[in-house]
Amino acid sequence: MTSARAPQHGLPGHLVEFVGALRKHGVAVGPGETIDAARVLGALDLLHRDHLREGLAAALLRRSGQRQAFDTLFDLYWPAALGAGSGVVEVPRVDDADEGPVDIDALRDILAELLRDGDTAALAELARAVVDALGRAGAAGTGIRGVNGQPSWSAYQALRMLSPETLLARIMGELRGDIEEGSFVDEVLRREIRDRIAAFRKMITDEVRRRTAEMRGLEQVARSAVPKQAEQVEFLSAHAEQLAQLRRTVAPLARRLASRLAVRRRHAKRGQLDMRRTLRHSMSTGGVPMRPAYRTRRAGRPELVILCDVSGSVAGFSHFTLLLVQALREQFSKVRVFAFVERADEVTHLFTPGAELSGVMQRVLREADLVAFDGHS
Numbered sequence: 001m002t003s004a005r006a007p008q009h010g011l012p013g014h015l016v017e018f019v020g021a022l023r024k025h026g027v028a029v030g031p032g033e034t035i036d037a038a039r040v041l042g043a044l045d046l047l048h049r050d051h052l053r054e055g056l057a058a059a060l061l062r063r064s065g066q067r068q069a070f071d072t073l074f075d076l077y078w079p080a081a082l083g084a085g086s087g088v089v090e091v092p093r094v095d096d097a098d099e100g101p102v103d104i105d106a107l108r109d110i111l112a113e114l115l116r117d118g119d120t121a122a123l124a125e126l127a128r129a130v131v132d133a134l135g136r137a138g139a140a141g142t143g144i145r146g147v148n149g150q151p152s153w154s155a156y157q158a159l160r161m162l163s164p165e166t167l168l169a170r171i172m173g174e175l176r177g178d179i180e181e182g183s184f185v186d187e188v189l190r191r192e193i194r195d196r197i198a199a200f201r202k203m204i205t206d207e208v209r210r211r212t213a214e215m216r217g218l219e220q221v222a223r224s225a226v227p228k229q230a231e232q233v234e235f236l237s238a239h240a241e242q243l244a245q246l247r248r249t250v251a252p253l254a255r256r257l258a259s260r261l262a263v264r265r266r267h268a269k270r271g272q273l274d275m276r277r278t279l280r281h282s283m284s285t286g287g288v289p290m291r292p293a294y295r296t297r298r299a300g301r302p303e304l305v306i307l308c309d310v311s312g313s314v315a316g317f318s319h320f321t322l323l324l325v326q327a328l329r330e331q332f333s334k335v336r337v338f339a340f341v342e343r344a345d346e347v348t349h350l351f352t353p354g355a356e357l358s359g360v361m362q363r364v365l366r367e368a369d370l371v372a373f374d375g376h377s
Helices: 010-024 031-043 049-060 064-077 104-117 120-135 155-162 164-176 184-216 218-225 240-267 275-285 312-329 357-367
Strands: 270-273 294-296 303-309 334-340 344-346
Touching: 010 031, 010 064, 010 218, 031 049, 049 064, 064 184, 064 218, 064 240, 104 120, 104 155, 104 164, 104 184, 120 155, 120 184, 155 184, 164 184, 184 218, 240 312, 303 312, 312 357
Parallel strands: 303 334
Antiparallel strands: 270 294, 334 344
């Protein structure tokens, strides 16, 4: 029995709640997109979650960077099951007792077989069974209890007891056959098994999140589970994956700036006014310069000079500026970058392609001559 709240106004009301959750987490969804999503619900079979996921994503999302937040919320608001699910997979018990302790070795054998075969549907069913048997707080003598008398769920507990990563060598031994160890085919097979294990770990995490949301509410779980959008990330506390996402977000902006400048230069073919030729042409019109003459514009590479404030008062925004600078360096043929606090110094040589932003920022503050007195701009 769960405490999941039934949506008001049926399926349309549930869609409105889902759209509201997307908006709360930085995904801009307008009335037009919501109407399109309602049409998707009417056109697709709701039992095919993959079709429903892709259909709603096509109707509601505008940027690829919003997909991770969408997928997390979709799994919460459109779950694959309620409660323990259908219970297709039976968890083996010691001495075949109905309520006895879980036979971990037998359960690992089942998992190894499914990972070897790559049966995604069966792995999803097994993930539900594993969470129900091993992920419940207090399962198998762990000594963990629920919160406020309610059962709680732990993906870490279930994965620690099952240890799917340790099955890699066993599965590789069963699948390798005549494949030479260390060969290209062997490495491809190894990566495929690792991907299957990672996918199973994600199934466990998603299942724990779903069961927790049923007990504590969708909004409470969504606040901690849904990743922030790139524009909502705090630069000073961003980790490597978030910084990589920021780079992917900023790169199109740099390409757009570069393309606009190229178009402007291509259309602006006329140079400065050539006074001598203009006066000479005006002789045929009684001295009136009816046809101004212009010098031929010389084609040259654009030189972009960027002045970036890296003082403490704008430390957060300066990280975004440096990201943009790094992206511009890869789009323009010649870019010169100057940083300043109390004095300016050129730091162009520090912005090498693919350099880590945190390392560049540290080198700018350490190597550039920016401070003269007290370090205030």
